[in-house]
Amino acid sequence: AQSVTQPDIHITVSEGASLELRCNYSYGATPYLFWYVQSPGQGLQLLLKYFSGDTLVQGIKGFEAEFKRSQSSFNLRKPSVHWSDAAEYFCAVDSYNFNKFYFGSGTKLNVKP
Amino acid sequence: EAQVTQNPRYLITVTGKKLTVTCSQNMNHEYMSWYRQDPGLGLRQIYYSMNVEVTDKGDVPEGYKVSRKEKRNFPLILESPSPNQTSLYFCASNKGQGAGTEAFFGQGTRLTVV
Numbered sequence: 261a262q263s264v265t266q267p268d269i270h271i272t273v274s275e276g277a278s279l280e281l282r283c284n285y286s287y288g289a290t291p292y293l294f295w296y297v298q299s300p301g302q303g304l305q306l307l308l309k310y311f312s313g314d315t316l317v318q319g320i321k322g323f324e325a326e327f328k329r330s331q332s333s334f335n336l337r338k339p340s341v342h343w344s345d346a347a348e349y350f351c352a353v354d355s356y357n358f359n360k361f362y363f364g365s366g367t368k369l370n371v372k373p
Numbered sequence: 374e375a376q377v378t379q380n381p382r383y384l385i386t387v388t389g390k391k392l393t394v395t396c397s398q399n400m401n402h403e404y405m406s407w408y409r410q411d412p413g414l415g416l417r418q419i420y421y422s423m424n425v426e427v428t429d430k431g432d433v434p435e436g437y438k439v440s441r442k443e444k445r446n447f448p449l450i451l452e453s454p455s456p457n458q459t460s461l462y463f464c465a466s467n468k469g470q471g472a473g474t475e476a477f478f479g480q481g482t483r484l485t486v487v
Contacts (some may be wrong), residue, residue: 289428301480304476365414
């Protein structure tokens, strides 16, 4: 069965510092991978997605993610965090059934001034 | 503006009192689904619909019902809510066909069952 692991429940970084959020997946083939962000009281917004091709994908708000097949990982990065990036971030895998996404348990990002 | 709209945003109810959470999308998407979000568990799919009158169970369907009489609407029904259904609920719709299409989410409905 597919699964998605986000090992960090909470992360705190200082404003201006770099950020990396980890995501590992378990899947039998090359999956379709997504990162979503959930701001307090809001729904989920797509940050970026990987389907195929270049393993480094760019998203909105200055985020990027790198797909590493050998490590079954899809880590999210940002070179310089802004206070407005404080939110919860979810990694998700598409199960090839476009009606079902498997989500990680989420990582809450806190940004220190 | 393309969006998925859920109502209500917040709901407090008592055990056993039937309730419906509505979901509507204006993107002409064929595919819609419901998720619940619980701390430490991420989002888990409750039900999904591939088209009008076509629905199927997700991972946690117990205690829920859905219907899809119109393409744009996909209400979630709790016939007899219980406290373990206290959660944050999201409706989502997918554009296009085939795997890999992104899901668009509503803003969520926070349900408390006392």
